[in-house]
Amino acid sequence: MSVKAIVDRCEALFEDLNFQAVKDWKAAAPGRKAIGYMPVYVPREIIHAAGMLPVGILGGGDQLEVIQGDAYYQSYICRIPRSTIELGLTGRLDCLDGMLFPSICDVIRNLSGMWQILFKDKYVRYFDVPQEYRDAVGGAYYVHELEILRDDLGRLRGRPVTDDELRAAIGVYNENRRAIRDLYAFRARTPWLAPTAEVYLVLRAGMVLPVDEHTRLVRDYIAAASAADRPRRDNARVVVTGVFCEQPPLGLIKSIEMAGCYIVDDDFMLVTRWLLEDVPETGNPLEELSRAFLHHSASTSAKYDARREDKGKFLLEQVRTRGAEGVVFAAPSFCDPALLERPMLQDVLAKHGIPYTAFKYAENTGQMAPIREQAGTFADSIKLWSAA
Amino acid sequence: MRCFIGIDLGSTTTKAVVIDENQNVLGRGITNSRSNYDTAAAIAKQEALVNGRFHLFRQALASSGALNGSLEGFLAQLERDFRLEQYLEQLADLEATCQRNVGTAKFGDAAKGVTAALEEVFRRLSAEAPRLFAPGANRKSDFFRDIAGSQYLAVGETVAKEAGVRYDFLLNVFDRSIIEVENRVYGDSIRRHLLDALERTFRALPETAGRRDAVAEPIRGILDVPMEETYVIGTGYGRARLPFSKEHIRSEILCHGLGAHVMYPGTATVLDIGGQDTKAIQVDPHGIVESFQMNDRCAAGCGRYLGYIADEMNMGLHELGPLAMQSTKNVRINSTCTVFAGAELRDRLALGEKREDIMAGLHRAIILRAMSILARSGGIRNEFTFTGGVAKNEAAVKALKELVAENYGELTLNINPDSIYTGALGGATFAWRAVVEEGKVAERREKA
Amino acid sequence: MSTPTPIAGPESRRKPEVQKEDAMWLQKELINKNYMELARARGEGRKVSATFVPGNLNELLMCFDFARSLPETNALQNGMRKKSGKFIMDAERDGQSEDVCTYVKADLGMMMGGEIGPTGDPLPTPDVLLLSYTGCFTFMKWFELIRHKYGCETVMLHVPYQGDGKIAPNMRDYVVKQLQENVIPTLERVSGVKFDIDRLREYMKESQKAEEDLVAVLQSAKNRPSPIDGYFGAVYYIGPIFTAFRGTPEATQYYRVLRGEIEQRVREGKGPVTPEGELAEEKYRLVVEGPPNWTSFRDFWKMFYDEGAVVVTSTYAKVGGVYDFGFRHDPDRPLESLAEYCLGCYTNLNLPSRIDMICKYIEEYQADGLLINSIKSCNSFSAGQLLILREVEKRTGKPAAFIETDLVDPRYFSAANVKNRLESYFQMIKQKRTAAAH
Incomplete structure (x- = not known):
């Protein structure tokens, strides 16, 4: 398959606010169920093990007209919960049999309760994760939370989820994570061959496709993009951070790259890369998932840094391992986690002499010119700075 | 006769409505809200009462048949003549005030010249006055400040040049005097002005002179019946500054809901988009407000947003709607934030989108905000009444119709050309209910 | 988030009623006393803790002899003293976004100005931040920010959210385990004081007594007329127990005196006391959801009592603990x-x-009916309030209204706007009553 064919398919999936792919998957066999989840992280392995399709819900993007959703939110609250409610109230999420709301901020947390009220016939769960990282304390709590999810989904399916099913699911997700690690490494090595707008769409496809199909898609893309003949430009290499929940419009991602930046790492859809290492496919599966979470997971502002010196460590690693020259802080307007985290991360970067720039966006941001301007100036200044 | 009056003190205009014992609308009045709300209220009320007199003249003359066939022409002339009489009195007052203010100004030796120039300016203004109120004359505004102001500026400049007087002295005197004059009510002159105007009208329409008595008699008769201010209710943003007790004040939400109900008794949901805010109101079958929502602190999507866009596009506010109506393509505008909208607008223009398509997108964006506020208040129920300045904008109405149909199906949409008086009508109806249904008596109070 | 404890100012024109003076005076004395303890802490070699009002483990902190600072209370005190505006802008100049919580910014701005508290007395940088992560995501960032800048030792207590509307044993065990294995050892290390569970039990016995009296005070509003305002008045009443005094004999005494006074008011059929004297006629009885605005607290209150509106109860008076459904601290099961x-x-x-x-x-x-005061800073309260409004209207058939303000950002209080909505709301209630009577 050509790069274009793969990307076109991903873009069609991305633009489809009616989730036809999910409906098709469900229709292919009787009794199939789909479970939606919001950013940043849920253990999709458990959903998969229950024979269900995990579906990532990342808001409505810039093509959805939000009417009913706006009726539930004040102007000072970010956009993703409005468009998500709009998707729900307009029936676009009817194909989902349940929704998981991970612990990310007060807005998404409260949205879980709103969902319980608005969609009474659906399975709804606020999925809390530990902010304490010892196996006997946070781990014990987390394993119990995982068990609840496993039991709930087993009930929903009508048959308990077995350890073997879980171990198998861990296996296919390990595969997926490996493919995505390769994709990120590939982009960082040759960013001109893998523009982020494409990488993004390939990742987004994983929000609605079954995991094994997505893994193949990622592999296919890497193969096709590696073979493509694309010119290398003299762009600055940057890490984009802050985009872990509400998504910027695709046009904004393109704008950053058009303005002269190669995005070599980011925090888009962290669920695909949250667990940094393979999860053991033997032993007690829930305990393994818990250990992976506690000791080998990514960092984001929704997660507590147990020690002061941990702050910014993950971002610094991204910069170092990807050979980035600067960091772009892109935060959704009114995003408490991203905006409160930002000054600390900026301070860490400043201490390490890493340049950065910052702006805010909304998923339906319409004006790209200021962002192009800013990203362009940033790219130029990086080049001047490195030449000096 | 007993009159029930509602006064709506808005941020830019003050409106009044007078209704009679049977809840018929007798008259409507409007004036610019000045720094002095009392005066604005008094003048709007007086305008409404004058308008009410004309209504009664029409009734009386129509039933007597004295002006068969020429009634409307006669009344129109009478009204112009009445406005002229009023204008001349205010002009005389303005001149006296100006002259007095020259005395206290620090013009030094120039004072004498200014005095003479003022005399000349006002001589010319008085001479031009009949032309301003001639049939078919085009006045941009009916407010004294605006008419006299534009005349004064033009004539004053010429006179200053001719007389060798500094123009800014004339402006200075005007600026200090107009506020004083504008804040006088001239309530005692109405009857005299109407009678003088009647004489002018007979002169202007000689063919009616033969029926002089048959015409003048009912008019005098009506003037002899006092229009008693039985009960007054104040509303609107400035209501707290009215010299009324709490009993005589209602929030504009309540008045708006009731006013819409009176205009269209089937009203269940009201949307009002004004300059400063957007309100969504649900009313019960008696016009009592059941719930309401207003735009939050953010002014996104109010009339002001359109004003901002007009400035941004270098267009007049009233040109936006017609331009948007020419649109042939949907352009999605996501920002209803007034600050961002300008940037998005320029971005779209730079991308080569057509102005009319962008305008249509902007109108849709405003209405989308209103749809959210409506949803917040409990949705749209049949019948749906749309009021406020934006209800006069055809592109906004078009977008509203589309979105209502998409989201709520077919239902009756009411838009009244007099919707600017909705709040005042609600106030007048509350006044009527207070007396007729609740047996209240107006409290004694200082005359406004 | 949000927090209580304004100090009853001498400027409040209270009627010269001896008993009432007692409670007001006691409240003021308590709050001031805590600021003085904090001011003297360094000199006396006492360690200073900071924690939040929701999930405030005051009894536990007292076991280690900490002088106890409550950053939310500091922020609101600065708000009432008109100092918060500058602090917020200072913090924004230092890199904080205009979008985020103004309690955080008021606190960071205050700390940037040196170790001076709202009263003008010294307020030391805390030796330990007890990050009781209860009910508010921003708490976590708040203390991370202070830790990042000032290097304060920080101890996390992750309190799981009641996503299913109940406290599951797993959740409680998790919190207890954190107390045993992390919180208590850290507090011991920082303070140098050995933990004594019997001391904790003793404090909790005091807590119980005060909680009992507090509930009686807050529930006195079920009377007609209500002898208290359950929002504007209640923020004074909850002050001691929600901050550094829960578990102290002083708090027990304060609530006993307060309860006596309020019960006396009930017997005499009196309404609440406002800054302009006793409310003559109770015209409207409201429930309020959401924290108050602090920068214009008096003006805000006046908009209610001028119209004869009494808040009979509020959710805000429960941020530091929900006691009215039976929960009490239990010395037999302390942790x-x-x-x-x-x-x-x-x-x-x-x-x-x-x-x-x-x-x-x-x-x-x-x-x-229900009035929601939606606070820009506080997503924990605010996100979803419009659904709360709709559901409560639907279930009770009572009208609800919505206003928007902020905690301590003076730029976000539009008096004309708020007044307009409140008046419309009160009149709507009145109209409905009249219509119902016809």
């Missing part, structure tokens, strides 16, 4: 009950539970 206390704080309840609670309040307090 478990600390955990249950944290888990049960108002902002840790899910939306359906909050709606149930408000509906219950409207019924039990015979309220005319």
Whole structure:
């Protein structure tokens, strides 16, 4: 398959606010169920093990007209919960049999309760994760939370989820994570061959496709993009951070790259890369998932840094391992986690002499010119700075 | 006769409505809200009462048949003549005030010249006055400040040049005097002005002179019946500054809901988009407000947003709607934030989108905000009444119709050309209910 | 988030009634006393802790002799003293976004100005931040920010959210385990004081007594007329127990005196005391959801009592602990009950539970309706309030209204706007009553 064919398919999936792919998957066999989840992280392995399709819900993007959703939110609250409610109230999420709301901020947390009220016939769960990282304390709590999810989904399916099913699911997700690690490494090595707008769409496809199909898609893309003949430009290499929940419009991602930046790492859809290492496919599966979470997971502002010196460590690693020259802080307007985290991360970067720039966006941001301007100036200044 | 009056003190205009014992609308009045709300209220009320007199003249003359066939022409002339009489009195007052203010100004030796120039300016203004109120004359505004102001500026400049007087002295005197004059009510002159105007009208329409008595008699008769201010209710943003007790004040939400109900008794949901805010109101079958929502602190999507866009596009506010109506393509505008909208607008223009398509997108964006506020208040129920300045904008109405149909199906949409008086009508109806249904008596109070 | 404890100012023109003076005076004395303890802490070699009002483990902190600072209370005190505006702008100049919580910014701005507290007395940088992560995500960032800048030792206490509307044993065990294995050892290390569980039990016995009296005071509003204002007045009443005094004999005494006074008012059929004297006629009885605005607190209150509106109860008066459904600190199960206390704080309840609670309040307090004061800073409270409004209206048939302000950002209080909506709301209630009577 050509790069274009793969990307076109991903873009069609991305633009489809009616989730036809999910409906098709469900229709292919009787009794199939789909479970939606919001950013940043849920253990999709458990959903998969229950024979269900995990579906990532990342808001409505810039093509959805939000009417009913706006009726539930004040102007000072970010956009993703409005468009998500709009998707729900307009029936676009009817194909989902349940929704998981991970612990990310007060807005998404409260949205879980709103969902319980608005969609009474659906399975709804606020999925809390530990902010304490010892196996006997946070781990014990987390394993119990995982068990609840496993039991709930087993009930929903009508048959308990077995350890073997879980171990198998861990296996296919390990595969997926490996493919995505390769994709990120590939982009960082040759960013001109893998523009982020494409990488993004390939990742987004994983929000609605079954995991094994997505893994193949990622592999296919890497193969096709590696073979493509694309010119290398003299762009600055940057890490984009802050985009872990509400998504910027695709046009904004393109704008950053058009303005002269190669995005070599980011925090888009962290669920695909949250667990940094393979999860053991033997032993007690829930305990393994818990250990992976506690000791080998990514960092984001929704997660507590147990020690002061941990702050910014993950971002610094991204910069170092990807050979980035600067960091772009892109935060959704009114995003408490991203905006409160930002000054600390900026301070860490400043201490390490890493340049950065910052702006805010909304998923339906319409004006790209200021962002192009800013990203362009940033790219130029990086080049001047490195030449000096 | 007993009159029930509602006064709506808005941020830019003050409106009044007078209704009679049977809840018929007798008259409507409007004036610019000045720094002095009392005066604005008094003048709007007086305008409404004058308008009410004309209504009664029409009734009386129509039933007597004295002006068969020429009634409307006669009344129109009478009204112009009445406005002229009023204008001349205010002009005389303005001149006296100006002259007095020259005395206290620090013009030094120039004072004498200014005095003479003022005399000349006002001589010319008085001479031009009949032309301003001639049939078919085009006045941009009916407010004294605006008419006299534009005349004064033009004539004053010429006179200053001719007389060798500094123009800014004339402006200075005007600026200090107009506020004083504008804040006088001239309530005692109405009857005299109407009678003088009647004489002018007979002169202007000689063919009616033969029926002089048959015409003048009912008019005098009506003037002899006092229009008693039985009960007054104040509303609107400035209501707290009215010299009324709490009993005589209602929030504009309540008045708006009731006013819409009176205009269209089937009203269940009201949307009002004004300059400063957007309100969504649900009313019960008696016009009592059941719930309401207003735009939050953010002014996104109010009339002001359109004003901002007009400035941004270098267009007049009233040109936006017609331009948007020419649109042939949907352009999605996501920002209803007034600050961002300008940037998005320029971005779209730079991308080569057509102005009319962008305008249509902007109108849709405003209405989308209103749809959210409506949803917040409990949705749209049949019948749906749309009021406020934006209800006069055809592109906004078009977008509203589309979105209502998409989201709520077919239902009756009411838009009244007099919707600017909705709040005042609600106030007048509350006044009527207070007396007729609740047996209240107006409290004694200082005359406004 | 949000917090209580304004100091009853001498400027409040209270009627010269001896008993009432007692409680007001005591409250003021208590709050001032805590600021003086903090001011003297360094000189006396006392360690200083900081923690939040929701999930405030005051009894536990007292076991280690900490002088106790409550950053939310500092922020609101600065708000009432008109100092917060500058602090917020200072913090924004230092890199904080205009979008985020103004309590955080007021606190960071105050700290940037040196170790001076709201009263003008010294306020030392804390030796330990007890990050009781209860009901508010921003708490975590708040203390991370202070830790990042000032290097304060920080100890996390993760209190799981009641996503299912109940406290599961797993949640309680998790909190208890954190107390045992992390919180208590850290506090011992920082303070140099050995933990004594019997000391904790003794404090909790005091807590129980004060909690009993507090509930009686807050529930006195079920009377007609209500002898108290359950929002504007209640923020004074909850001051001691929500901050550094829960578990102290002083608090026990304060609530006993207060309860006596309020019960006397009930016997005499008196209404609440406002800054302009006793409310003559109770015209409207409201339930309020959401924290108050602090920068214009008096003006805000006046908009209510001028219209004869009394808030009979509020969810805000439960941010530091929900006691009116039976929870009490239990000396027989000290750690478990600390955990249950944290888990049960108002902002840790899910939306359906909050709606149930408000509906219950409207019924039990015979309220005319619900008013939501939506706070820009506080997503924990605010996100979802429009659904709360709709559901409560639907379930109770009582009208609800919505206004928007902020905690301590003076730029975000539009008096004309708020007044307009409140008046419309009150008149709407009145109209409905008249219509119903016809």
